[in-house]
Every structure is written in C-alpha cells, then in structure tokens.
Amino acid sequence: MSDQDTILGEHIDSEYKYGFTTDIETDTAAIGLSEDTVRFISAKKKEPEWMLEWRLTAYRQWLKMKQPKWQNVHFPEINFQDIIYYAAAKKKPQYESLDQVDPELLAVYDKLGLPKEEQKLLAGVAVDFVMDSESVITTYKETLKEKGIIFCAISEAIREYPDLVKQYLGSVVPPRDNYYSALNSAVFSDGSFVYIPKGVRCPMELSTYFRINAQNTGQFERTLIIAEEGSYVSYLEGCTAPMRDENQLHAAVVELITMDNAEIKYSTVQNWYPGDKEGKGGIYNFVTKRGLCKGHNSKISWTQVETGSAITWKYPSCILKGDNSIGEFYSVAVTNNYQQADTGTKMIHIGKNTRSRIVSKGISGGKSQNSYRGLVQVHKTAQDAYNFSQCDSLLLGDKCGAHTFPYLEIKNKSAQVEHEATTSKIGEDLLFYCNQRGLSNEEAVDMIVNGYCKEVFKQLPMEFAVEAQKLLSISLEGSVG
Amino acid sequence: MLQIKNLHARVGDKEILKGLTLTVNAGEVHAIMGPNGTGKSTLASIIAGKEEYEVTAGEVTFNGKNILEMSADERAREGVFLAFQYPVEIPGVSTTNFMKAAVNAKRKHQGLEPIVAKDFLKMMNEKRQLVELDKSYLSRSINEGFSGGEKKRNEIFQMAMLDPMLSIMDETDSGLDIDALRIVADGVNKLKTKDNAFLIITHYQRLLNYIVPDFVHVMYDGRIVKTGDKNLALKMEERGYDWIKEEVGA
Numbered sequence: 205m206s207d208q209d210t211i212l213g214e215h216i217d218s219e220y221k222y223g224f225t226t227d228i229e230t231d232t233a234a235i236g237l238s239e240d241t242v243r244f245i246s247a248k249k250k251e252p253e254w255m256l257e258w259r260l261t262a263y264r265q266w267l268k269m270k271q272p273k274w275q276n277v278h279f280p281e282i283n284f285q286d287i288i289y290y291a292a293a294k295k296k297p298q299y300e301s302l303d304q305v306d307p308e309l310l311a312v313y314d315k316l317g318l319p320k321e322e323q324k325l326l327a328g329v330a331v332d333f334v335m336d337s338e339s340v341i342t343t344y345k346e347t348l349k350e351k352g353i354i355f356c357a358i359s360e361a362i363r364e365y366p367d368l369v370k371q372y373l374g375s376v377v378p379p380r381d382n383y384y385s386a387l388n389s390a391v392f393s394d395g396s397f398v399y400i401p402k403g404v405r406c407p408m409e410l411s412t413y414f415r416i417n418a419q420n421t422g423q424f425e426r427t428l429i430i431a432e433e434g435s436y437v438s439y440l441e442g443c444t445a446p447m448r449d450e451n452q453l454h455a456a457v458v459e460l461i462t463m464d465n466a467e468i469k470y471s472t473v474q475n476w477y478p479g480d481k482e483g484k485g486g487i488y489n490f491v492t493k494r495g496l497c498k499g500h501n502s503k504i505s506w507t508q509v510e511t512g513s514a515i516t517w518k519y520p521s522c523i524l525k526g527d528n529s530i531g532e533f534y535s536v537a538v539t540n541n542y543q544q545a546d547t548g549t550k551m552i553h554i555g556k557n558t559r560s561r562i563v564s565k566g567i568s569g570g571k572s573q574n575s576y577r578g579l580v581q582v583h584k585t586a587q588d589a590y591n592f593s594q595c596d597s598l599l600l601g602d603k604c605g606a607h608t609f610p611y612l613e614i615k616n617k618s619a620q621v622e623h624e625a626t627t628s629k630i631g632e633d634l635l636f637y638c639n640q641r642g643l644s645n646e647e648a649v650d651m652i653v654n655g656y657c658k659e660v661f662k663q664l665p666m667e668f669a670v671e672a673q674k675l676l677s678i679s680l681e682g683s684v685g
Numbered sequence: 686m687l688q689i690k691n692l693h694a695r696v697g698d699k700e701i702l703k704g705l706t707l708t709v710n711a712g713e714v715h716a717i718m719g720p721n722g723t724g725k726s727t728l729a730s731i732i733a734g735k736e737e738y739e740v741t742a743g744e745v746t747f748n749g750k751n752i753l754e755m756s757a758d759e760r761a762r763e764g765v766f767l768a769f770q771y772p773v774e775i776p777g778v779s780t781t782n783f784m785k786a787a788v789n790a791k792r793k794h795q796g797l798e799p800i801v802a803k804d805f806l807k808m809m810n811e812k813r814q815l816v817e818l819d820k821s822y823l824s825r826s827i828n829e830g831f832s833g834g835e836k837k838r839n840e841i842f843q844m845a846m847l848d849p850m851l852s853i854m855d856e857t858d859s860g861l862d863i864d865a866l867r868i869v870a871d872g873v874n875k876l877k878t879k880d881n882a883f884l885i886i887t888h889y890q891r892l893l894n895y896i897v898p899d900f901v902h903v904m905y906d907g908r909i910v911k912t913g914d915k916n917l918a919l920k921m922e923e924r925g926y927d928w929i930k931e932e933v934g935a
Contacts, residue, residue, distance in 0.1 A: 655777025
C-alpha cells in the first residue's frame with residue numbers, strides 16, 4: 205500500500221459524530237405488521253374511514269408483492285414482522301415560541317450543530333419538525349395561512365383538507381408502484397403536506413427536519429406538495445439520526461405536483477447513521493421520490509446531498525408531462541466505510557419541448573460502493589425533448605467502487621440527449637500542492653471535495669449549502685498522521 | 686536559515702542526490718543551475734517535503750529544526766514556500782478561498798486569530814498587483830484555464846500572500862515570455878527583505894538578469910560541484926555545461 209492510500213485510508217476513517225439518543229417517551233405500536241397494525245395507525249391518527257380503506261388496499265397489494273432485487277446493493281433479507289411501525293412522541297404540545305419547547309428536544313438540535321436552524325426559525329423560516337413520526341412543532345403557520353399556503357403534517361391534512369389529499373395522494377406514486385411505496389402507503393405515520401395556491405410565491409423556505417429516534421422503529425414518511433398555477437415553493441428536507449446498533453428501515457414516499465407555470469424546488473441534505481467502521485448498523489434508506497410537471501412551463505428541481513445511511517436507494521424523478529416543462533436533478537452522494545448507494549434519477553419526457561438536466565457527483569471512500577443509475581425516457585409525444593446528463597465519480601482510495609448505469613429510451617427522433625461522465629482520484633500531486641500551502645491532508649481533501657461538488661451546492665439555499673459542506677467534511681474527516 | 690548537510694536521497698532504487706551540502710542565510714538569494722536530470726527539482730521537492738523521495742543520509746535543518754521529521758504542511762506553516770514548476774488545477778476552488786484557508790492555517794500555527802475578511806481582501810488586492818494579476822483570476826478556480834504565464838504569476842502571488850521565510854522557485858522561468866518573466870522577477874524583487882531568502886532553480890541565466898543572486902551553484906550528478914557569484918551564471922550561459930562535466934571529471 206502506498207503512502208497515499210494510508211493517508212486516504214485514515215482520512216476516510218472518521219466515525220459518525222452525531223451518534224446520540226434522546227429520551228422522550230414514545231407511544232408505540234406492537235411489533236410486526238398486519239391489518240391490525242394498519243388499523244392501529246389509522247386510529248392513532250384519527251383518520252376518516254376512506255383513508256383507512258386506502259391504506260388497507262395498499263397493504264393487500266403489498267402482501268402480493270416481492271422485494272426487488274435488481275439494485276446494486278446487498279443486505280440481509282428484511283424481516284417485516286420485526287419492525288415497529290408506529291412510534292410517536294407522547295405529548296403533543298402546542299407552542300407559540302421556542303422558549304416553550306421541551307429543552308431536551310432543543311438540545312437534540314443543538315447536538316446536531318444546527319444553531320442556524322434556530323436562527324432561521326427566528327428569522328422567519330417555518331419549520332415542521334418531525335420527531336419520531338410525529339410533527340412536534342409547526343411555526344409561522346399563521347403567516348403562511350395569510351397567503352393561503354397550507355404547510356402542515358400530512359395527518360392533519362387528511363383531517364382538515366380531505367378533498368385535496370384524496371385528489372392527489374398516490375397520484376404520482378401509486379401504492380402499487382413498487383414494494384416500498386405499497387408498504388409506505390399502508391403504514392405511513394407522518395410527513396408534510398404543502399399546498400401553494402394559484403399565483404402565490406411562498407415567501408420563505410419551508411423545511412422539515414426528520415429524525416429517527418426510537419429503536420427498531422421504521423420511519424414511513426409521506427410528503428405531498430402541490431404547487432398551483434403560477435406558484436413557487438422551495439422545500440428543504442434535512443435528516444440525521446442517532447447511533448443505533450440495529451438496522452433501521454426508512455421507506456418514505458414524496459410526491460410533487462406542479463401546474464402551469466409553477467415551480468417546486470426540493471432540496472435534501474441526508475445524514476443518517478451509516479453504520480460503524482465494520483459496516484454494522486446504519487439506516488436503510490429506500491425512498492420513492494417523484495415529481496409530476498403536470499402543467500405547461502412548469503418546473504421541478506431536485507437537489508440532494510446524501511452523506512448518510514448504510515444503504516441509500518432512491519431516484520428522485522420527474523415526469524415531464526406539460527409542454528415546455530423542465531426537470532432537474534443535482535446530486536452529491538458520499539459513501540464511506542461499508543456504505544452502499546444506488547441512486548440517480550429518472551427523467552420521463554412526455555410533453556413537447558421538455559427539458560431535463562442531470563448533474564450527479566459520486567464520492568466513494570473506504571470499502572463503499574457508489575452507483576449512479578439514471579433513466580432518460582423520451583416518449584413519442586415528446587417532440588424536441590432535450591436532456592443533458594453529467595455523472596462524475598471521485599474515488600478516495602482503491603478499495604471502493606464507483607458504478608454508472610445510464611439508461612436511455614428514446615422513441616422520438618427529434619430528441620437531443622447529451623451524456624458526459626468522468627471518474628477521477630484525488631492525486632498525490634493535488635494533495636502535495638495543498639500541503640505545500642500549509643493545509644493538512646484533512647483540510648486539503650475537504651477543500652478538493654467541496655470544490656468538486658460546487659455545481660450541486662450552488663443549487664442549495666445559502667444556509668443549507670453551508671450545512672451541506674459541514675456534513676461533507678464530517679463524513680470525510682479523520683485523523684491524519 | 687537553511688542548512689543541508691551531505692544529503693542523499695532516492696526515489697525507488699534510483700539514487701538522485703548524492704551528498705549535497707548547502708547553506709542559505711537570511712537576506713540571501715541563491716541560484717541553482719545545472720543540466721537536466723541532475724536533481725535540482727528533486728532538491729526542491731525534498732526541502733518542501735514531498736513524500737515520494739526517500740532521504741537515505743544527511744540532514745536538513747530550517748531555523749535549527751530538523752524539517753525532515755515534519756510533514757509537508759508543517760514545513761509550509763514554518764515558512765517554506767515552493768513555487769511549483771507545474772502548478773495543479775483545483776476545480777471548483779477559487780484562488781480566494783484557497784488563499785484564505787492557507788493564510789489562516791499559517792496564522793493558526795503562529796497562534797493568531799483567523800484573518801478578518803476586510804483585511805484579507807485588502808491584502809489580496811495589494812499582493813495581486815505585485816504580479817499584475819487581474820482581479821477576476823482570484824474568483825476563478827485555481828489555475829483552471831490559466832495560461833502557463835498566469836499560473837506562474839499566481840504562484841508568486843501566493844508567495845506574496847504567505848510571506849514565507851524561504852521561497853524556493855522551481856524553474857519558474859520556464860515557459861515564460863519576456864514580459865511575464867519581468868513581471869515575475871519584479872514581484873520577487875519587491876518581496877526580498879533582509880529576513881527572508883530565495884532559492885531559485887533554473888536552467889537559464891536570463892532570469893538572473895532580473896533577480897540578481899548572491900550565490901550561484903552548479904549542480905551535477907546529485908551534488909553541488911561549483912559555487913560562485915553571478916558571474917558564474919554568465920560563464921555557464923556562455924560555455925554551456927560541458928566544461929563543468931570535464932572539470933569534475935565526468
């Protein structure tokens with residue numbers, strides 16, 4: 205092994221910094237999954253009958269389905285009877301200000317190093333914290349209400365805005381879409397609902413902090429965002445989880461819908477526990493995220509920075525149905541130690557003159573495996589569709605792997621599709637140059653990697669970009685001799 | 686300031702330095718000349734701490750400290766600067782950000798607080814003018830799309846920013862046209878003080894018309910075989926390296 209490998213080996217050796225747990229009483233469902241579990245969750249959420257029926261239909265469909273095996277990740281068979289499907293924070297307080305919030309809860313966010321989020325709260329960003337499947341705090345709801353914007357827990361939306369939910373829930377990701385979406389549809393416990401009325405530009409970034417806390421509790425979040433004609437919203441999702449020894453399953457479903465001239469920008473920074481250095485523990489993150497550009501000239505943009513999870517398996521996608529609609533996907537996926545990621549996007553061109561852009565940056569260290577999987581599909585109806593894809597891989601060391609699986613299905617000859625791909629390593633010359641200017645290996649790798657990801661980071665809102673850089677540093681940090 | 690005694694070094698099985706001795710004091714400018722493959726750039730890399738070279742014998746001290754035991758970044762923070770012959774590109778990292786990190790790494794080492802943004806910008810503005818580097822280069826990714834001459838000017842700019850005690854210039858003149866050469870040399874001359882020192886590695890005498898050395902050393906086969914004043918450089922230019930080879934009996 206060369207010195208270079210030793211340096212990088214040590215570099216990519218750092219352990220998860222956010223491993224801690226909080227002790228807040230939870231109200232949990234019995235272990236395992238049956239129709240009773242589904243009924244329990246629905247009852248807990250005080251749901252109407254139609255919602256229970258919707259869940260039960262999904263559950264029955266799920267029973268007939270099989271776990272998919274085509275992905276380039278490996279894990280032991282999941283025993284779905286070994287999982288607790290519902291855990292909620294016991295008390296649901298109604299706060300008017302942060303001072304009234306449980307200090308223990310605030311301490312959690314402090315440990316996450318999120319003083320900025322508090323600042324954001326004070327500065328006017330509404331935050332819908334999701335703690336163990338339950339929305340615990342929602343702020344600035346009133347301000348949003350004045351503009352007719354709805355931003356609330358999905359369970360609240362089911363009760364308060366049943367017509368909207370009925371119309372759109374499952375319209376982009378039907379329960380039968382895949383194994384995990386069916387599972388999610390049956391047992392989802394919470395998540396966010398956003399509705400932006402016609403012509404309204406949401407005046408603040410909407411954000412949710414997800415957090416998995418109770419042991420053995422799968423998180424089944426459900427998010428639904430609807431942007432009416434001519435509206436705009438930027439939604440931020442950030443996650444981190446405490447250190448646990450058991451694998452935790454997370455199977456969320458996110459659905460976005462844009463009408464004519466509407467735009468949704470969805471940004472994610474994901475830092476769930478990736479497992480220890482031997483690959484033990486860590487979160488399984490199997491998510492279905494899909495946006496439908498239903499109206500003309502509408503736009504959906506996904507930006508994700510993925511540093512966590514033992515296994516990440518997700519393809520935030522866009523269905524470009526409206527003419528002239530635009531889909532974008534910007535992604536940084538970091539894998540270290542024994543992490544596995546199979547992530548990418550699908551751009552489905554249906555409308556005329558639809559355009560899509562894919563920028564994917566994979567960074568692999570340790571013994572991790574990082575795959576980009578993308579599909580660009582141009583239907584017969586999609587006259588003059590255009591796609592640009594760029595997939596770059598950066599390897600830190602020689603025990604990790606980077607894979608690229610780009611798929612193209614073109615059924616209209618007028619389509620224009622461009623694909624660029626690169627694979628590179630942080631070379632000794634580059635490190636030495638930085639060292640010679642007084643930067644340690646750690647600082648150098650940090651800087652090089654951040655530079656490499658710049659194109660994606662600049663898509664993120666400012667504060668989020670800063671956080672993303674911090675997370676990247678933490679995931680790649682290590683003691684360097 | 687810098688003392689090198691009987692230095693032997695190799696890369697792989699190949700011995701490159703074979704007993705090199707050199708002393709550089711504060712306030713001095715030293716030039717090292719010599720034909721290709723005699724170990725000039727190796728010497729620069731070893732002083733700066735590049736790991737691919739193995740020192741097999743001898744010692745190198747910098748201000749009395751054994752720098753062979755220090756990592757490259759420690760040496761840099763102690764005040765050793767190398768202007769690279771082939772500066773690398775770092776995509777997505779602007780010269781501004783890079784320099785800020787470097788300046789702060791050095792300040793931290795000296796027990797100082799990170800530099801205030803306003804002071805930093807002022808310093809950048811002053812120093813870039815030394816080498817007539819346009820403002821726009823500072824916000825661009827380091828060396829990306831820079832011409833050869835711009836890269837070299839950027840190296841001298843970085844040197845000015847970090848204010849090193851010992852600056853090593855590894856064939857900074859190669860690939861420079863006469864105007865760029867003058868700009869680089871003027872910049873270096875302005876940086877010269879009685880407290881710092883320069884070690885200039887070059888093939889050609891022409892740079893030494895602009896930066897006048899106190900000592901000229903001729904390197905051959907891993908050793909310094911002849912030392913003189915600036916006139917030695919002129920003599921080399923006139924007569925080539927063959928007479929040195931004859932003189933040392935090669």
